Amino acid sequence: MKALIFDLNGTMIDDMLYHTNAWKDIMNNQLGGNFTFEQVKQNMYGKNSEVLIRMFGEGYFTDEQITELSFEKERLYQQAFLPELKLLPGLTGFIEKAYRNNIPMAIASAAIPFNIDFVLDNLNIRKYFSAIVSADHVKISKPHPETFLKAAGLLGVSSADCLVFEDVPKGAEAAFNAQMQCVILTTTHQPDEFAHLPNILNFSSDYTSAYLQGLLK
Incomplete structure (x- = not known):
């Protein structure tokens, strides 16, 4: 990773x-x-x-x-x-630790920049992300892999070296199509809805799970 x-x-x-x-x-x-x-x-x-x-x-x-x-x-x-705007539990510490460990991070979303800016600037977390890919930056959105492939390209890493965090089946499918492993946050969909996808490593309700905390040891 x-x-x-x-x-x-x-x-x-x-x-x-x-x-x-x-x-x-x-x-x-x-x-x-x-x-x-x-x-x-x-x-x-x-x-x-x-x-x-x-x-x-x-x-x-x-x-x-x-x-x-x-x-x-x-x-x-x-x-x-x-x-109600706040990061999921554990995410603040998670991205801070990745940042200190010099692991590059990107946001790759189907949201328009108006919404991405709303989150990054109100929560003051823009510094953590070396690349941002929005709806305006791609021709074909998820489940097409373009969003994630463009993010990997901007970070200068290969698909195989990227770990994607998603919450919906079409997003996880986009990661699969980009040949990337994926962790699912179960805020919106349940694990059985991802049963058809072989690239799912873990399901977590937030970033306090033992699995996610163990990723950045």
């Missing part, structure tokens, strides 16, 4: 409930949908544009409408989540 690559939402912070609620609010109350929480939750991966297309169909929105809806959703999410 020469580098650590973190997904952001649901992996570093436990915020997927807030994302799902923000999308559900917009889809049902503004766009006239009738989606359940579970329907929205199962489609919460990839870029915002992909989420909207997945739920409403190709060509339903113009590019301008998608951009406007995306930022409206993020504003709703940030307003609701800001009072």
